[in-house]
Amino acid sequence: MHSKYPIGVFDSGVGGLSVLREIHQLLPQEDLIYVADSAHVPYGDKSKEFILERSTTIFEFFLSQKVKAIVVACNTATAAAVKELRGIYHLPMVAMEPAVKPAAEKTQTGIVGVLATSRTINSNNFxxxxxxxxxxxxxxxxxxxxxxxxxxxxxxxxxxxxxxVAQYVQPLLEQNADVLVLGCTHYPFLKPVIQEIAGVHVQVIDSGAAIARRLHHLLGHHGLLSDGHQIGSVQFYSSAENGIADQVISGLWGSRVKTGKMTEAVSV
Structure with a gap:
C-alpha cells in the first residue's frame, strides 16, 4: 500500500454518499472511489450470506483498483459481514456504528430513538x-x-x-425521545424532513463525521495519509443502470457526475 493510493467507500446504494461527503470534506487531498450497489438495494431485507457475497465482490473490485483503505459505509453490511471481511482482508478498514454513544450523552429526557433498517436493529452488533x-x-x-x-x-x-418519516418518527416523539440517531447512511439525506417533523427541541445525529475522523486517524496511524496538496479525485461506480445512477448520484452529491459500471471491472 502507498499513501498515494485511493480510498474505497461502498454502500448498498447511494446512502454512503453522506459518509463520502464527510470524508471528502475532512480529507480533501485523498482520492476516493465510491461504489453504490444499487442493483441489490436494500440490503436490509437480504440474507447475511447474500450481503457477505456482495461485500466480498465489492472488496475484490477495490483491490483491483489498488485502494489503501476501505470504508464500509453501510450499517447493514457492517452488521452482517464486517467481522468476516476483517478476517479475509488485511488492510485498514472502517465500519459504521450508529451514534448511540453521543446520543446517550446528549439526551435530557433519557430517551433516545434509533432509526435504522430491520436487519441493523436485529443484528448482534446493535x-x-x-x-x-x-x-x-x-x-x-x-x-x-x-x-x-x-x-x-x-x-x-x-x-x-x-x-x-412521520410514521416512524412520531412514535418516538410520543415516548419523549429528545435525540434521534440516524442508523442508516441513507437517512442523513432525509434529515431536513426528519428535523422538521421532530421539531427544534429534538437533536438529530448521524455517524458520518465520526467515521471520517476515524478514517483520518487510521490512515495517520499506518502512515497512509496523502501528502499531496491538490484536491483529490472522486470516482463513482454503480451496479445499477448508468442513466439512473448518474441522475440520482449527481443530485445527492450536488454536482454532475458520471458513474462507471462496476461489472465492467469485475464479474458480478
Missing part, C-alpha cells in the same frame, strides 16, 4: 451496542421500511416520503 448504553438511556429502535427506497429514487421531500 444488540451489544444497545446493551452498552442501557444504563445511560432508554434506547428505542425504530425500523423504517421504505425510507431507503425513497432515497434511492432521489425522492427526499414528497408527500409519500414525508408520510413515511
Amino acid at each position: 444488540q451489544i451496542l444497545f446493551a452498552r448504553f442501557a444504563d445511560q438511556a432508554l434506547i428505542i429502535p425504530q425500523a423504517c421500511p421504505g425510507l431507503v427506497d425513497q432515497v434511492e429514487q432521489g425522492d427526499l421531500d414528497s408527500v409519500e416520503t414525508r408520510a413515511l
